Amino acid sequence: MDIMETVKSAIKQLLANKGRTFLTMLGMFIGVGSVIMIFALGSGFQNFIKSQFVDIGLGVFTVSVKENNDSSLITAEDLELIKGLDGIQCAVRGDDEQVSVINDRGEIFKASMNGVEPQYTSEIEPLKLRAGRNLSERDEQAGSQVIVLADVVGRALFRHTDYEKMVGETFEITVNEQPSTFQIIGIYKTESPENLTQKEAEKYYGRKVLYVPFNALNNLKGANEGVSMIAGIVQDDYDASSTATRIGQVLNRRHHLKDGYTIQTVAQILDMVDSVMSVLTLFISALASISLVVGGVGIMNIMLVTVKERTREIGIRKALGASNKMILRQFIIEALMLTLLAGLIGMMIGYIGAIMIGGMFNIEAEFTIGMIMFATLTSICIGLIFGVYPAYQAARLDPIEALRAE
Template sequence: MDLKESIMLGFKQLLGNKGRTFLTMLGMFIGVGSVIMILSLGAGFKEYTKGFYSDIGLGAFQVSIKDTSSHLLITQEDLDVIESMPEIEAIKGTVWEEGSIYNRNREIKKVSLMGAEPQYTTTMKKIDLIAGRLHTEKDEQIAAKVVIVSDVFAKVILRQTNYRNILGKSIEVIVDNQIENFEIVGVYKSSAPSNASQNHLERMLTQYPLYVPKATLDIIVQNESKVFSAAGVIKEGYDQKEVTNQVRLLLNRRHAQKDNYTVSSAADMIDMANNMLNMITLFISAVAGISLVVGGIGIMNIMLVTVTERTREIGVRKALGATNKVILRQFIIESLILTVIAGVIGMLLGYIGSIVVGGMYNIQAKLTLGMIVFSVGTSTAIGLIFGVYPAYQAARLDPVDSLRYE
């Protein structure tokens, strides 16, 4: 019997008992599918993270404060000193303030306001404008009461999806126990899923701030030229970790602090996200590995049962001249067919699942060549490892005893 005949016979045997074949493959479906889902989502998330910072470049960095006591806030003098560093392209500070607003049902909702200079939204943290305009230098100079809202704000508070319709409209925001009127001049796109429910959007409302000119918010909250956070850009050719460390040390020294200021570059954030994702992937892979081992044991068990069921057939084939090698090859091929098909189906199911889950969070899942090799390679290895013993048991059966077997 040649290889082609062995493969055809293997398919015939597996199709002869479809229910048992499916149940035997189930462990492989779950194991391979779980790993492929997390790997393809991970690959898509890594691309999403890189794309998130691609507009502002990997030289972007963020300054945050652990203790936000008034005397420890970043001053304009701090920003001027940092910007004078030869490694720094630019740096701008931001002011944050909590506020609240009534929706169309007169229910009060929490919002956050960010006071930022025009350069912040064009260079430091570019926002994806989908309607209207950004703040101008004139808005900053005259402390204009203009605001850029998110699409989440438009949907939750104004119940509008045609964002051009809300441009020019006035909204009342309660800030520091007083009502402030702002004119909507722009709408920016958030990363909220397009199919998110209204309740989900409401929970995300404070994540996407209302952008107002920094001078405007300074006047409202009576801020004395101090900021709660800052963002900047490092010039090309400089080591980002070294520069961010210099900025951190400078701020701590100027405010007589040991470690109150944190400076993170975009590259650091990407590395941190990737490291976290790699840890999750490793954990999921370990759990899936257990499923694969259990599936492999199940395959070995079923193959041993198959050997018992086909004892007379083995005896007949040996009586007709089949060698131990031929019998061994036949059962290994059947085991490989079972596991490789299960691995391929598990890979497809995992990828489809990652597309569905990724679509909910605007992440495009990716299926790479390495994932395909992993699926086929793992399935083949399990087929060989757990199929050898049943095949060996079949090959060593005595033909006379096999023919007598009832």
């Protein structure tokens, strides 16, 4: 019997017991489907995170003090020195403060207010404006109490979505228990839902959604000799990580510190996210792979039962001249047909599942040729590993004893 005849015979045997075939493959295709789905969603999530960071820019860096004391604060002289370093496109001061926002109904919400220089919202983390304008150098120099507001905050404050009407309105913000009035000069776009309850809106307020001139926030907090954080951009033809490290060395030397600053670049954060996601994906996939082993054991058990049921058939074939090698080949091919079919179904389940779950979270699942190869090779390996023993048992049957079997 040649290979094609053996394959046809294997297909005939599988179709003869459809219910048993399906139940035998169940654990296998659940395992393959789970692994494919996890890999596809993990890869899609990594791409989503990368796209968010690419929008910000891989050259963006932040420098913050580890211990907020006078000796380590970054001064105006430090900032000017950093701006003069090779590879620095821009560098600005930044600060933030937890504040209370009070609307015209007297409702109070907690929020994080960022005091930044104009280049921050125009270059480092560009805001997509729905209405109005961005912070300007004039606002910064005058320390004007103006604010660029997130659309989610604007909707919750004024209970409408006419952002043009919001520009020019004023509202009260409490900083260090001192109320101050700020005028809205711009509304920027966020990815928040259009309709939020008060509690949901307050969750969004906890993010950095209020931008004011650095000098305005500094004046409200009280004059300070320096700042605890700066941000900037490294030029494209310079390595962001090494340039940021050089900034830390300069600051440590100027302030006589050994390691007084935390330096972070978007590229470093992206590498860290990649590493964490890769480990997490592999760990979850390893757990899902347990079902592959269970499926393999199930296939071996069913193949052993099949050998027992077909003992007389094996005896007849041997009596007609079939060699041990031919019997071995037939049962291995049957096992491979089972696992390959299960792998194919598993791939389809994983594909559909990843698209459905990804759609729920606005993540585009990514499928690669590597995933298809993984599913195919895994199916072949399981078919061989768990199919060889039953095939060997069938091949070593004594034809005379086999013919006596009922």
